[in-house]
Amino acid sequence: RWLRFRCKVCLTLTGQRAGPCGQAPNCRFYSGSATVPKVERANVTGIEEVVIPRKKTWDKVAVLQALASTVNRDTTAAPYAFQDDPYLIPTSSLESRSFLLAKKSGENAAKYIINSHPKYFQKDIAEPHIPCLMPEYFEPQIEDISEAALRERIKLKKVKASVDMFDQLLQAGTTVSLETSNSLLDLLCYYGDKEPSTDNHFQQSEKSEELEEAAEENNEKPKKANHQFGNLWRPENNAERIFALMPEKNSHSYCTMIRGMVKHRALVQALNLYTELLNNKLHADVYTFNALIEATALSAHEKPEDKWNNILELLKQMAAQKVKPNLQTFNTILKCLRRFHAFGKVPALQTFREMKAIGIEPSLATYHYLIQLFYHHENHSKGSSLIIYDIMNELTGRKFSPRDPDDDMFFQSAMRVCSFLRDLELAYQVHGLLNTGDNWKFIGPDHRRNFYYSKFFSLLCLMEQIDVTLKWYKDLIPSVFFPRSQTLIDLLQALDVANRLEVIPQIWKDSKEYGHTFRSDLKEEILMLMARDQHPPELQVAFANCAADIKSTYESQDGRQAAPEWPANSLNSIAVLFLRAGRTQEA
Amino acid sequence: MFPRVSAILPLRPLSRFPLCSGGSEAAIVLLGAPHGTVRTKNNVQRNFGTNSVNYSKKDEQSAPTHGISKETESQESVKENTKKDLLDIIKGMKIELSTVNVQTTKPSSRRQRKSVEATIGSLQKTLEDAPKKRTKSVSPELEAAASAVADFLRFDKQTTKSELLRQLQQHEEVSKTQKDGERTKISVSNIISDMKVAKSATGRVSTRPVHQIQFDEGTDSLMGQKTDDLKKSLRKNMLKGKRLNIFYLKTVTEEAPKTETAPSLWDVEFAKQLAMVNEQPLQNGFAEMIQWTKEGKLWEFPIDNEAGFDDDGSEFHEHVFLDKHLKDFPKQGPIRHFMELVTCGLSKNPYLSVKQKIEHIEWFRNYFNEKQDILKESGIRLN
Numbered sequence: 007r008w009l010r011f012r013c014k015v016c017l018t019l020t021g022q023r024a025g026p027c028g029q030a031p032n033c034r035f036y037s038g039s040a041t042v043p044k045v046e047r048a049n050v051t052g053i054e055e056v057v058i059p060r061k062k063t064w065d066k067v068a069v070l071q072a073l074a075s076t077v078n079r080d081t082t083a084a085p086y087a088f089q090d091d092p093y094l095i096p097t098s099s100l101e102s103r104s105f106l107l108a109k110k111s112g113e114n115a116a117k118y119i120i121n122s123h124p125k126y127f128q129k130d131i132a133e134p135h136i137p138c139l140m141p142e143y144f145e146p147q148i149e150d151i152s153e154a155a156l157r158e159r160i161k162l163k164k165v166k167a168s169v170d171m172f173d174q175l176l177q178a179g180t181t182v183s184l185e186t187s188n189s190l191l192d193l194l195c196y197y198g199d200k201e202p203s204t205d206n207h208f209q210q211s212e213k214s215e216e217l218e219e220a221a222e223e224n225n226e227k228p229k230k231a232n233h234q235f236g237n238l239w240r241p242e243n244n245a246e247r248i249f250a251l252m253p254e255k256n257s258h259s260y261c262t263m264i265r266g267m268v269k270h271r272a273l274v275q276a277l278n279l280y281t282e283l284l285n286n287k288l289h290a291d292v293y294t295f296n297a298l299i300e301a302t303a304l305s306a307h308e309k310p311e312d313k314w315n316n317i318l319e320l321l322k323q324m325a326a327q328k329v330k331p332n333l334q335t336f337n338t339i340l341k342c343l344r345r346f347h348a349f350g351k352v353p354a355l356q357t358f359r360e361m362k363a364i365g366i367e368p369s370l371a372t373y374h375y376l377i378q379l380f381y382h383h384e385n386h387s388k389g390s391s392l393i394i395y396d397i398m399n400e401l402t403g404r405k406f407s408p409r410d411p412d413d414d415m416f417f418q419s420a421m422r423v424c425s426f427l428r429d430l431e432l433a434y435q436v437h438g439l440l441n442t443g444d445n446w447k448f449i450g451p452d453h454r455r456n457f458y459y460s461k462f463f464s465l466l467c468l469m470e471q472i473d474v475t476l477k478w479y480k481d482l483i484p485s486v487f488f489p490r491s492q493t494l495i496d497l498l499q500a501l502d503v504a505n506r507l508e509v510i511p512q513i514w515k516d517s518k519e520y521g522h523t524f525r526s527d528l529k530e531e532i533l534m535l536m537a538r539d540q541h542p543p544e545l546q547v548a549f550a551n552c553a554a555d556i557k558s559t560y561e562s563q564d565g566r567q568a569a570p571e572w573p574a575n576s577l578n579s580i581a582v583l584f585l586r587a588g589r590t591q592e593a
Numbered sequence: 594m595f596p597r598v599s600a601i602l603p604l605r606p607l608s609r610f611p612l613c614s615g616g617s618e619a620a621i622v623l624l625g626a627p628h629g630t631v632r633t634k635n636n637v638q639r640n641f642g643t644n645s646v647n648y649s650k651k652d653e654q655s656a657p658t659h660g661i662s663k664e665t666e667s668q669e670s671v672k673e674n675t676k677k678d679l680l681d682i683i684k685g686m687k688i689e690l691s692t693v694n695v696q697t698t699k700p701s702s703r704r705q706r707k708s709v710e711a712t713i714g715s716l717q718k719t720l721e722d723a724p725k726k727r728t729k730s731v732s733p734e735l736e737a738a739a740s741a742v743a744d745f746l747r748f749d750k751q752t753t754k755s756e757l758l759r760q761l762q763q764h765e766e767v768s769k770t771q772k773d774g775e776r777t778k779i780s781v782s783n784i785i786s787d788m789k790v791a792k793s794a795t796g797r798v799s800t801r802p803v804h805q806i807q808f809d810e811g812t813d814s815l816m817g818q819k820t821d822d823l824k825k826s827l828r829k830n831m832l833k834g835k836r837l838n839i840f841y842l843k844t845v846t847e848e849a850p851k852t853e854t855a856p857s858l859w860d861v862e863f864a865k866q867l868a869m870v871n872e873q874p875l876q877n878g879f880a881e882m883i884q885w886t887k888e889g890k891l892w893e894f895p896i897d898n899e900a901g902f903d904d905d906g907s908e909f910h911e912h913v914f915l916d917k918h919l920k921d922f923p924k925q926g927p928i929r930h931f932m933e934l935v936t937c938g939l940s941k942n943p944y945l946s947v948k949q950k951i952e953h954i955e956w957f958r959n960y961f962n963e964k965q966d967i968l969k970e971s972g973i974r975l976n
Contacts, residue, residue, distance in 0.1 A: 067883045069894035074879035086881070087874035106874065134901025138888050192858040258857075265859065293859065321839045331840060359836040396831040408870040411863075447871040 081485050098521040099488045103452055151178055153186055160189050163202050168193060169244050176251065187248070188258050194245040195266020198238075239272035257288040264290070268297035276301045292331060295324050296338045303342030310346035314353055317342070333369060336361045337410050340375035347382055351391075354379050370448060371410035373397050377419045381426065394423050398435050405443035414450035418458050425461040430469040433462055459487040467496040472504035488520050491528040498531055508545050510536060511552040523559050532556065537582040546583070553583040907947045913940045918954045926973055928961060 065071075084095040088105055096102035120127050124141035132139070146162055148155040151174050159168040168190055175182055182190075249255070249263055260283040267276035280298055283290060290298075302316040317339060324331060339357050343350035354376060361368055380391040398420075406413070417440055424433040440446055449455045459482060466475050479497065483489055489497075494517050501509055514532055522528050533556060536549040557580055856864075875881045885891040892900060915936040922932050935957060939950045961968065 066893040067886050070879050070883045070886065074877060074883065077877045077879060079876065085874060086877050136889055138890065189858070196858050196862060262857070262859070318837070318839070321837065325839050325841075355831065356835055356837050359832065359834055360838075360840065362832070363836055364840050364842055393831055408867045411866045411870055414870050444871075447873050449873070 079485065081481050083485060085485065097484075097488070097519055099452065099456055101521075102488070106452075151175060153180070153182060156182065156190070157186055160186070160193050163193065163197075165193060165197055165199065165201050169248070172248065181253070184252075184254060184256060187252050188256075188262065191245060191249065191259055191262050191266075194243075194248065195262050195269070198266065198270045199243045199245060239267055239270035239275070255286075257283070257290065260286075260288060261291055261294040264294050265297045268301045271304070273301040273305050277305075289327050290329065292324075292329050292335060295320060295329060295331075296334050299335065299338050300342060303338075303345065310349045313342075314346070314349075331364070331366070333361075333366050333372075333409055336366065337369070337371050337375065337412070340372060340379070341412075344375050344379040344382070347379075350379055369409040369413055370406055370416035371412035373401065374412060374416040374419050377416075377423055381419075381423045394420070394427070394432065398432060398439070401439055402435060403442060404439075406445055406448065408448075414448050414454065417449055418454045421458045421461045425465050428465070428469065430465060433465050437462065456487045460490060460493050463489070463493055464496045467493075467500035472500060472506050475500055476506075476509070483516070484520060489517075491517075491522050491525040494522065494528055495531050498535060502535055507535060508548070511548045514552050514555065518555075518559075529556050529559070533580060533583070537580075550583050553580045556580070905946060905948070911947045912950070915940055915950060915954070918951055921958060922961075923974055928968075928973060932957065 084090070085102075087109070088095055088102070094105065096105050120141045121144060124143065127141050130140065144162060146155065146158050146164070146167065148158050151171065153175065156168060156171045156175060159171055172182065172187075172190060245263065245266060249259065252259065260279060264276045264279050264283070267273070267279065276298065280290070280294075298320055299317055302320065303313055305313070321331075324335075336357055340354055343354045343357070346353075358368065358372070358376065361372070376397065377394065380393050408414075417436065420436045421433065424430075424436060440449065449458060463478065463482060466478050470478075475497070494513065498510065498513065501507060501513075510532060517523075517525075517528060533553060536553065875884065882891055886893055919929075919932050919936060923929055932954070935954065939945070939953060942950070945953075
């Protein structure tokens with residue numbers, strides 16, 4: 007039968023010329039007469055236009071992405087990143103963080119061992135070859151003193167070695183080309199004359215965040231802020247020395263020096279270097295201008311108005327030099343404006359409108375800075391701005407891609423504002439935006455995600471009907487975040503308002519799982535809620551069981567501490583509950 | 594670091610108010626909305642819960658209706674009870690006020706407190722003096738209570754008052770019909786939860802001004818039903834207005850001649866930072882497989898057996914038809930036989946590349962050339 011089919015296919019494909027299978031063999035091979043007229047017709051018409059569609063090329067992960075889009079989150083399971091073993095499923099946010107770190111550090115340890123003993127790992131049995139599993143080479147191979155060796159060391163990001171090589175080259179008398187010197191300057195300026203750190207990015211990003219926030223608070227004390235930044239630009243360090251040694255400097259050299267100085271907080275020198283650049287009639291690029299804007303904003307001992315005027319000056323120079331501003335320019339301006347607090351609101355809006363007028367699409371980080379500026383520290387002095395509603399109106403339904411390193415801070419600040427304004431519908435809007443497309447990836451690292459969901463859930467407890475709240479409770483906890491005891495207390499109070507106290511034993515059981523067994527404020531709350539009112543008998547029994555449980559946790563806690571701490575209220579409540587349930591013995 | 598909910602903790606020492614019995618749920622619930630803390634709100638709510646307990650004890654003696662619909666009751670005791678409840682609730686309101694004012698440090702709040710106290714005093718007097726009326730409409734005590742609440746909240750008094758009164762009227766009707774029907778137990782709690790639902794609809798409108806007891810003059814008239822207009826007017830403010838006027842669209846969009854330079858270290862590191870923004874732990878097994886495919890550890894779907902295997906671009910006929918490499922060998926004789934067997938074997942060998950097969954044949958050629966003297970002895974010709 008396959009032969010018959012093939013003939014038919016032949017016939018249709020080679021409509022114009024008489025194919026090898028003529029009409030007669032077809033008749034011979036199949037008996038169904040229904041198909042014969044079709045064949046005849048095809049032959050009669052002769053020319054048949056066959057439109058071969060253009061071949062689709064699929065991405066190599068297309069199949070997997072299609073499959074992945076069919077899978078939704080399982081609310082009863084632990085996140086996929088953890089091993090599905092009862093012992094290895096985390097029960098608190100601390101545990102989940104440490105499990106993930108353990109996994110990552112295991113991978114790093116394995117990679118480290120492979121890379122430090124490459125000769126033991128040479129056997130390659132994978133077909134086709136998998137390059138990323140083979141050991142990498144981190145030691146420079148070229149030993150002689152030459153520019154190629156210098157380039158190699160620069161590529162391997164070995165700061166000290168490249169500086170030494172550069173010095174050796176100069177002593178040997180060979181001139182180093184401008185490009186290589188520029189790339190050496192890049193390396194030095196980016197890493198601030200120290201070796202690149204080998205921490206994994208968890209610790210790095212946290213450190214930089216804490217430093218950033220600490221620096222904001224300490225804005226008035228520049229010295230302290232300087233000490234907190236690990237990597238300061240020391241004067242007369244290697245970068246400056248090499249910069250001075252270079253026979254010819256082009257704009258790239260100046261630019262990279264300025265950027266390095268700003269990155270390591272040598273602000274005055276950066277501005278001086280910029281004037282030197284202008285004196286040499288060179289042009290700065292947009293990144294340098296961004297760095298300079300940051301430098302003017304960070305310089306201490308100036309009033310915000312002066313700083314803003316300086317920034318405007320820089321922008322005018324930028325326009326005069328025909329340098330196109332990019333998204334980072336405006337984001338840097340907004341980031342600096344939020345330090346000016348009240349003064350910064352009007353300029354911020356102006357900047358935002360400018361950005362839109364030029365056609366640069368604002369990113370999530372832009373909106374984050376605006377929110378921070380307008381809702382700074384929840385001050386209640388004047389009326390709260392309503393700008394968040396405009397922002398959400400602009401953003402609903404849009405999908406984002408990362409364009410600024412601060413993009414992942416937007417959702418956290420948006421939810422903070424919603425919680426401050428006690429506006430549940432806005433919170434739903436924000437959550438909806440989070441769930442469109444791939445935006446969920448912008449939720450940020452662990453602590454931000456926990457913060458977002460804690461605020462969201464507290465707002466739900468406060469403002470939403472209890473059934474919906476309980477549904478969200480089942481949905482979010484524990485698969486998305488682990489509640490803090492304050493969150494659980496909020497939930498208990500919401501239950502209290504809605505008079506659904508029968509859920510309390512369930513919540514106590516859940517909170518034991520999340521490690522809140524020894525949180526005394528939570529236990530007091532539970533006991534007090536249970537003991538306050540009379541309830542139908544079966545509920546009393548459940549409450550009494552729960553109270554017995556809590557009592558046993560108090561007792562086991564005694565083993566840990568020297569002096570048992572039994573708050574009087576809890577004792578009261580426990581006694582009352584036992585009495586009501588008829589367990590007078592235990593009372 | 595982050596303004597967490599725990600920032601409210603310092604307000605914990607506020608003592609709870611043990612006696613406060615329930616009465617006008619509307620007042621309480623609206624008071625629940627103020628910017629005061631969750632704690633304070635829950636104090637109030639908790640007090641209400643206590644009251645529900647007290648109230649249910651009296652269920653057998655009175656018709657099971659909620660506290661507000663007093664005039665539909667015929668029992669004196671209930672009426673007195675509820676009047677007492679209302680008074681207590683207003684007392685509770687007063688205390689609620691003081692706590693709210695404690696948190697917001699504004700001098701005007703003190704003035705407010707005094708005015709509310711005055712109102713409450715007058716309200717109490719009116720309550721004690723007012724005779725009980727049995728009318729279908731909302732009783733004057735309730736009206737007075739509602740206006741006191743509206744005064745306290747100080748925004749859009751008319752709407753608030755009318756809302757409150759409307760709610761109360763609705764409840765009266767509901768309770769009346771239910772009472773006329775069977776004696777269903779309308780527990781106070783259900784009413785509370787209903788009220789809560791209603792509150793969130795109306796509360797949304799009023800939530801924002803509550804945070805600022807001082808109200809902006811400009812938006813005073815706009816609140817209430819005109820939130821949408823307000824939002825629209827603000828949207829105009831955000832998007833339309835003065836800009837910096839430093840850059841111009843024309844000059845910015847003209848493309849400067851781009852010189853192609855290799856991305857510098859700054860660009861590379863910036864790209865890496867951007868990639869880290871979106872990094873999240875994997876959500877399911879397919880995402881993990883996608884990551885492995887991108888790293889090159891996993892075969893690409895749909896599986897192509899010859900992925901990554903090029904075979905130097907040689908075709909099958911170069912593997913199979915190896916006769917042309919036998920040109921240098923004699924055309925007949927045992928050597929030819931042998932070499933034909935060799936080529937037959939090589940053509941069936943899937944593991945060698947074409948070059949390796951040719952090398953095999955070359956090796957044989959060299960070998961036979963070297964062993965020429967032995968061959969001559971055996972009389973085999975090798976030309």
